[in-house]
Amino acid sequence: MVENRPYVTFMAHAVLIFGVIIVALPIWVTFVAATHDELRMTQIPLPLLPGGHFFENLNEVLFEGVGSRGSPVGMMLLNSLIMALLIAVGKISISLLSAFAIVYFRFPFRMGFFWLIFITLMLPVEVRILPTFAVVADLGLLDSYMGLSLPLIASATATFLFRQVFLGVPDELLEAARIDGAGPMRFFWDILLPITRTNIAALFVILFIYGWNQYLWPLLITTDQSMYTVVMAIKQLLEAAEETPQWHLIMMTTLLAMAPPIAVVVGMQKLFVKGLTETEK
């Protein structure tokens, strides 16, 4: 529907601006709070304009930590980053390989395996948390990057997605590669990976954010402060007993926690959109 009346244009913009305000206001408040000192944040009314303590707060949060027993947020960010990358890369590699096996090889119980993987959709971390914890603890993986990422790596969604993508790749490409003398792994590496590049990128964005936002699992298996991730740490900052919450530092931490996912989305948005919408191979 294309309308060219000024009134409609005005209303459309009004609705959009209203929407943007609703979404952006909390982020703005977070940003403003992160730029003031401790004293200003305990006074009423709350400030709506930025103050001058941004870099001071940033420095304190990144390298010293929040509160008396807090660890530096810089380290938590690093932990989060490593966990999110391990999860995203791990999920993608495993799903790519299992989808490759299911689509391009004929072996007994092929569809059985596919459905077995598919059924795990019904078993997210929260459902299998006790047995998973027991296994990870028995393997001695508590308080390690392996323990943080490994149980979250298996992915039915990604396997299914890659299966659909591979099914859309014309058979002739495989045949041409066979005539050219490429073996299965060579075909996978030289042909299949490059042409599904955009799909991989789109999935990477989704999975990175999924990994970054993990809360329950890291909370459960990390006891060592040096292994804390930033998302779970935010919650603990609020619970510092017998202390006034240090809002300026908490908000700075929040801001830092939001930054990497935003960077990933902004940096990869072209590939992301292409990977989700492009159908022709």
Next chain:
Amino acid sequence: MAEIHLNKVCKSYGDVDVLFGIDWTIFDGEFVVIVGPSGCGKSTLLRTIAGLEKITQGEISIGNRVVNDLEPAERDIAMVFQNYALYPHMSVYDNMAYGLKIRGLEKDEIERRVNHAADTLEIRDYLDRSPRQLSGGQRQRVAMGRAIVREPSVFLFDEPLSNLDAKLRVQMRLEIKNLQQRLGITSVYVTHDQVEAMTLGHRLMVLNGGYVEQLGTPIELYEKPATEFVAGFIGSPSMNLLKAKISGDGTKAEFSDHNSLYLASALPSQANRQVTIGLRPEHLMVNKTSQANMSIKVNAVEHLGADTLAHGEFEGCDEIVTLRLHGIVMINQGDILPLEIDPDKVHIFDTETGKRLE
């Protein structure tokens, strides 16, 4: 350079049989065309030669080497696909070089071969482009280039021209023919288009429902179709196939009370039997003076410029007859046209078996 021997080649998918014992020898340097309607098994036959499909029974040998259990890459063949199957993420150069790289050829040698093929096909200017920047005809050339650089002993073409527009198709058809003549490489070409088949092939195999209907040169197929199917398939517009009865003395074929024709030689063995008479539209002539025994009432006229096609039916039976007259001939709907044909150009088929009767 190689001969291809097909020895009782059978192929089935589960319970469904697709090819029924194909026997054929394709000579060194020959250009053969496998032609048939869709679903006749022609692509399957080509793919079994390529090694993309395993055969269920029989034996295929290329250059005196049985290749039944060899991978496609080991069979010394190259194939051109219907949709070109170019690797979309590689440049034209890389597309052509990929197979050679895998075979571990020296860089210089790869470059020499790719450049040579590019010159042959006049695609030198596009070597750096990616396939999506090329037109259909250019992609087709790249696909052929990829086949040429392998310097194989056999070329396989799987309907390579069917994605091109009509004009380009005619042009590429000629180019393929010239290229094959120049390189002298044994080639097997699959198509459903009988014009392509007739113009390209030294010899043709007409395939129908997994059986070979006829093998032969284009002229043999045109002049002496072995079965009713081949008769109807080869030639455009297709042959008129009409139900008729052989007269008691075996000298005439009668279509209806008023329409009949004399046979070149009497067929007493078929007397009073039902047969199928094949008359090519271009062999029928309008003859107003002679005492013609056939006449049609015209239903529709098509002016093609070089030819005029008239469709009509015999009086007393509803068989549709098409005739092709040279040049522009003024005929109106409803005209009665007396027809005549050289008895040597009448084809007679057994209605039950579809086999040619002589």
